Amino acid sequence: MLNLGILISGRGSNMESILKSIKRKKIPINPAIVISNKQDARGLEIARKLGIKTEVIESKDFKGSRWEYDKKIISVLEKHGVTPKNGLVCLAGFMRIISPEFVKKYKNRIINIHPALLPAFPGLDAQKQAIEYGSKYSGCTVHFVDSGVDTGPIILQSVVKIKKGDTEKTLSKRILAKEHQAYPEAIRLFAEKKIKISGRKTIID
Structure with missing residues (x-):
């Protein structure tokens, strides 16, 4: 089964609708991880209540390039099995433009x-x-x-x-x-x- 990683920045209402559809067994995918670039994103608590693992990779004070930040995201995705071969990444109100390197690595496996x-x-x-x-x-x-x-x-x-x-x-x-x-x-x-x-x-x- 595919592993799903969801990236959020705020409340994550689309994330919630996705996760609830999975819980109702309407989507044959494993919700592996929700990642936020903001510590105070309300969607983190919603994901936890639905039993989904969460991680925060704070971007507010990050000084490096987009790719250097995205490598941190990718390391978490891969740790939870969301790989370019067996994963899907969904952007759900993720308020960052992802790097071309990230797009290339997960070619046709990132949707928005x-x-x-x-x-x-x-x-x-x-x-x-x-x-x-x-x-x-x-x-x-x-x-x-x-x-x-x-x-x-x-x-x-x-x-x-x-x-x-x-x-x-x-x-x-x-x-x-x-x-x-x-x-x-x-x-x-x-x-x-x-x-x-x-x-x-x-x-x-």
């Missing part, structure tokens, strides 16, 4: 979720960008991580209609509800080996 319909509105404040642009629809995208920002092959997308009078807060809330469905589903597809990558496209079996 973004609160927009990529390739529209990558980067920060995607919900605000969508409203200000006048988009009629937004949503979320689960994608593989590559060396760009929100540019990896798309696995799943879920659409949310933007309502008249929507604010960043109200739209974000509705998108988050879709994220909690899409992310566990994408992990299930990966764990069941139903995703194939062809160029920058994914093919779902």
Whole structure:
């Protein structure tokens, strides 16, 4: 069975939805470790209550390169069996850009979720960008991580209609509800080996 490592920085609501789906046996994967780059991340306590091991690799005062920091992350992942051959790494509100070396080592084994319909509105404040642009629809995208920002092959997308009078807060809330469905589903597809990558496209079996 695959081993799962989840990287968080805050409350980790997507992490929680993933872990609960695993507990309900909807995803055939072993939740091996949750790693936070912040000591006070609320998601750490949620993970512990769900019986998942946690570790903190504080990034606040780290002076080295991104790769030097990521090597610390990788050492913890590998210690818990989340390897490039038998692991999957999920970014769940992890507020760091990971290094190209990390991406290369775990090629097509790191996935992320973004609160927009990529390739529209990558980067920060995607919900605000969508409203200000006048988009009629937004949503979320689960994608593989590559060396760009929100540019990896798309696995799943879920659409949310933007309502008249929507604010960043109200739209974000509705998108988050879709994220909690899409992310566990994408992990299930990966764990069941139903995703194939062809160029920058994914093919779902």
